[in-house]
Amino acid sequence: MLLRAVTVFVVVAASRFLPAAELGPDLDELQQSRQQGIEFLRLSQNEDGGWTAPRMVGITGVCTVALLDSGLSADDETVARALSYLKSYRQKDGGIYHPDSSHRNYETCLSVLAFEKANADGLYSKMIEGAENFLRGLQWDEGEGIESTDSDYGGAGYGGHKRPDLSNTQFFLEALKAAGVKEDDPAMQKALIFVSRTQNLESQHNTTANASKIDDGGFFYTAAGEGETKAGTTDNGGLRSYGSMTYAGLKSMIYAGLSKDDPRVSAALEWIKNHYTLNENPNMGKQGLFYYYQTFAKTLEVLEVDRLEDASGVKHDWRKDLAEKLFDLQKPNGSWVNEADRWYEGDPNIVTGYALLALNRCRAK
Structure with missing residues (x-):
């Protein structure tokens, strides 16, 4: 369900402060x-x-989704060529990935998002269905011989079965939702189990060894095994929360049907309140910055938030803040690129795709 209401400590409805016309950035800019x-x-x-290189199906997926999300049609020459490229990587198992790739979940999820946006006439319905079935088979569950008590349970990884993580799981949920899967579907609910265990919040939904070490309501990379974060650990071994994963976790919980009243959602919103910034990916500096921007924007759009209150009580028109930050960072040739070259963000193609996905959510509705 979408969150329409207001949490008492974070979200303030725009209608109480600014009319829609005054929200967001300058539309011409x-x-x-x-x-x-x-x-x-x-x-x-x-x-x-x-884009980038022949085997980079994931980067092409991001660029294709960004262009379609920007309003280009499936018949647009650039988009049509991109869709043809993605279609050429459809495999017999229903997945859409380079045959030598270790990122099969990520690539298939992004392809599903692209083909769903291009599927106005039903041309790609069968392909989307096959990809959905493939993705379901990648989810860590009874098929891997594990029980619901296992920390891997319900998650999705890159597809090589190294271990599941929250980043891949958020794309997994986004792709299933795009394919029409309902929030009460077993795959969605299994994923919610995994997502809940990546939150620094001890509860009946998270009794892992890491749950109480920080307990700040934010999210980290994976609960699988002994757990892992990209943001470092505390003196007691706690896995530090960080921005991109906290927004990813919150969005995933909403996709799986949690409401604003759920303590997991409230705790995540409190973390967001305490770490509101667009100058960095909170607790990660510039690493993964543009991934953070697009996840930030998607999550707040799903929540139907217009103004977000920070820890000092300042209410932010996040669309305006985000757009103006991206305007400042855009290169003269129209691209964006991250000086912190991690997770492919030294590549202007994927970063420009991320930036467009973020900007497309900066116009107030």
Whole structure:
């Protein structure tokens, strides 16, 4: 369910402060920035329809989704070539990935998002159904011989079965939702079990060894095994929460049907309140910054939040804040790139895709 109401400590309905017309960035500047990003991706597309390199199906997925999300049609020449590229990687098992890839979940999820946006006439319905079935088979559950008490249970990993993580699980849930899977579906509810265990919050839903070491309501990378975070540990071995995973965890919980009254959601919103910033990926500095921006924007859109109150009581028009930050960071050629080259963010193609996905949510509705 979408969250329409207000949590007493974080969310304030826009209607009580500003009319919709006064929310968000300058629309002309927004449109100009988006168009420049679109034109950069048009020019940087490879002859085969992909971006960056032939085996980078995931990067092409991000760029294709971003262009479709920006309003381009499936018939647009750039988009049509990209869809043809993605379609060429459809495998017999229903997945959409490079045959030598270890990122099969990630690549298939992004392809599902692209084909769903291009599926107005039902042309890709069968492909989406096959990909959905493939993704279900990747989820860590009884099929891997594990019980619901196992810390791996319900999660999705890259697809090589190393271990599940919250980043892949959020894309897994987003793809299933795009494919029409309901929130009470077993796959969604199993994923919720995994997501709940990646939150620094001790509860009946999280009794793992890491649950009470920090207990700040934020999220970390994975609860699998002994757990892992990309943000470092505390003196007592706690796994520090960080921004991109906290927004990913919160969005995933909403997709799985949690309401604003659930303590897990309330705790995550409190963490967001205490760490509101667009200058960095909280607790990660510049690492994963643009991934953070697009996850931040998607989550607040799902929550239907217009203004977000920070720890000092300042109420932020997040759309305006985010858009203006991205305007400042955009390169003269229309692209974006992260100086902290981790998780492919030194590549202007994927980063421009992330930036467009964020900007597309910066216009108040």
